[in-house]
Amino acid sequence: MNVAELFVKCLEQEGVEYVFGVPGEENIDLLDAIADSEIEFIVTRHETSAAFMAGTYGRLAGKPGVCLATLGPGATNLMTGVANANMDHAPLVAITGQAGLDRQHKTSHQYYDLINMYEPVTKWNAQIKSAKITPEVVRKAFQVAGQEKWGATHIDLPEDIAGMDVEAATPLKTNERPHTMASQSIIEQAAHMIEKAEHPLILVGNGVNRQHAENELQAFIEKMQIPAVHSFMGKGSVSWENDLSLLTAGISGNDYITCGFNGADLIMTIGFDMAEYPPKNWNRQNHPIIHIDTEEAETDANYPVAFNVLGDIPANLKQLTEKISPQKRDIDWVANVREQALNELKEFEDDSHFPIKPQKIISDLRHVLNESDIAISDVGAHKMWMARMYHAHEPNTCLISNGLASMGVAVPSAIAAKMVHPERNVVAVCGDGSFQMTGAELETAIRLNLPIIVLMWRDDGYGLIEWHQLKHFDRSSYIKFGNPDYQQLAASYGFEPMKITSTDELKPALEKAVSMNKPVFIDCPVDYSENMKLTEKLGDIIC
Incomplete structure (x- = not known):
């Protein structure tokens, strides 16, 4: 050997x-x-x-x-x-x-x-x-x-x-990873602080999904009546239909949930990865933090940790739930925030503008996909819209890369997701810029006989960079490029090509793509003039 x-x-x-x-x-x-x-x-x-x-x-x-x-x-x-x-x-x-x-x-x-x-x-x-x-x-x-x-x-x-010969060597056996829990004294001190808080808020991160702690989190927030907001990569840990879910945070500037952060007297971060969402964007008033995670918190001026509750996240949430007495809190504001956020998507259900507005694309996609289906967002302007408005029922059903956040991630990730979950519909949501970076993997999907759906938002440019340029300089530069005939390109790889030429075609196209059980490529023109409208809207939000 x-x-x-x-x-x-x-x-x-x-x-x-x-x-x-x-x-x-x-x-x-x-x-x-x-x-x-x-x-x-x-x-x-x-x-x-x-x-x-x-x-x-x-x-x-x-x-x-x-x-x-x-x-x-x-x-x-x-x-x-x-x-x-x-x-x-x-x-x-x-x-x-x-x-x-x-x-x-x-x-x-x-x-x-x-x-x-x-x-x-x-x-x-x-x-x-x-x-x-x-x-x-x-x-x-x-x-x-x-x-x-x-x-x-x-x-x-x-x-x-x-190529070297080796004798008398064998693979080492795998071993179970140890599960550690916070000490009882830490749990008691944290529980006491939570019970004293009048307006606590939970920020749910990627660690809850990694450790499959969604059931323990659900039991904790229900008993304590504490609302929870998700980071981009924590989406689905609490279903968007739960009355205590404040959906997703992560867009810089004011958003509906900013009011919740500003009004909190205690913030609990659970499985939170700081690379996703800088504390200066959401803890401007330096509220005390209970950090529930597997590792100590990164040092940050806007992240004043009162307690580190370290170890196995499900086990520590269970300990806290058992230690704390049920609470009744004034959370009427949560319903107001949820209503505004959900209505923002709902009002675009019947929008007929073409090219299609981001809100309408997401509305149609959310209506077509099942609760356990997987939508994977690439990186670009569409990522910000997907993070904010594509609401997830379950963990790992809306995958967003938000650490390094590399363009080109969606199509390869959709291939891997379909390999792990062949029973689910998998949609790669791409911009035309990000698609071209790894689009050759369409051939890989065909070769492996994986019926993924690629939904490309086409604007003939780098839309997210243009959005930032317009915010900072009121003009854009060096962001436009040409595109191939995507119908011919997709067909040449073996994908079923679909081109959206009017807004009322999108939802039927998605429904057909889901029903076909074959690789489908949907070319969907998008109206990114909505980007600056969102910037203006976020600037006008008053708590």
Whole structure:
């Protein structure tokens, strides 16, 4: 057995189903070993896409996804997706082929020191420099990636080590991760502070979804009658239909929920990742914070932590729920905020303006998709509208990358989501700018026979950047580009193409796409003049 074969046996021991990636000269030993295993290698059209797929697989499957690239440009391409998973706290193990040890001391074709390059974008990484350490390196990579907070790890495998014979080495057994809870004294102090608060508010982050703490969260807010608002990546932890759900926060500037933050005398953050939503945007009055998470809070001037309640989030929420007496609070304002936010979407249900307004696109999409279907937003102006107005019933049914927030994430992520949940409809919501960055993965979807739906909002430019330019300078620059004939492009890949030419066509097109059970591409012109109207509206909100 050589090291590559041992490496693959270690992957099998970790329960790896798929490896996403692009083949290269320096990883052919590994690819050959995978060919003799039960692991399926998913050939992607770009290394960044491979990492996007692995990250989304990890987020939905609850175990590290795996991606592979060769050295040099393959590894640098992969890095964007690895960094995206790491900052989004998705579990991922990246593997790179590498030049042999005999040429790493000098300038050499395609050689870069990948350990140092990947160090800032991973939780841990290592190069296998000795055949016998392979099981330890692989085990640690999966262990660290899957520990809270989830993230990315990286293994660098030189080509000469990969082909080296190895004896008397076997994969290490996996182990159960420990569950830790906050001490009783911390729980009692936090409970006392919560009971004393007159206007507490909960900010729900990605950690609740990661740890499947939605049931414990629901029991807690119902008993305490505390309203909860979601970050972009916490969406669905509390159903939007729950009367205590204040929907989603994250747009800079005033929004309806700003009034809730301003009026709070205590804010509880649960599974909150600060990279998503800077505290200066929502805690301007420096209200005290109870930080309920797996790790201590990042230091921030607008994040004054009164208590860190650290450990397993479901277990600590359960402890708090049991310790605290039921409360009755004045939460009439919650109904008012919910009504305004929900009516904003409802008033566009029958809008006939064309090109189609963002609110109308989201309204039609929400009406067509089932509660457990998955909508994945790419990055761009459409992301801000999806985050604010696409209301989720369940966790991980509206996926938004909001850590690194890399463009191009939606189509690869939709492929991975459909692999994890083939029974659900999966829609990639893209802008025309973000789609072109990874659009070649349409071929991957066809090759894998995955009936995903791509809903492209077309405005022939980088709409989010234009939005910022107009806010700051009252003019835009360098954001327009041309587009291909998307009907021909989609059809050439094997997707069923649909082009929206009037507003009343969109909802029937979505319904047809869902019913067809085949890959569908919908080209939908969007009217982004609504962006500045939203900016003006947010500026006029008065608590």
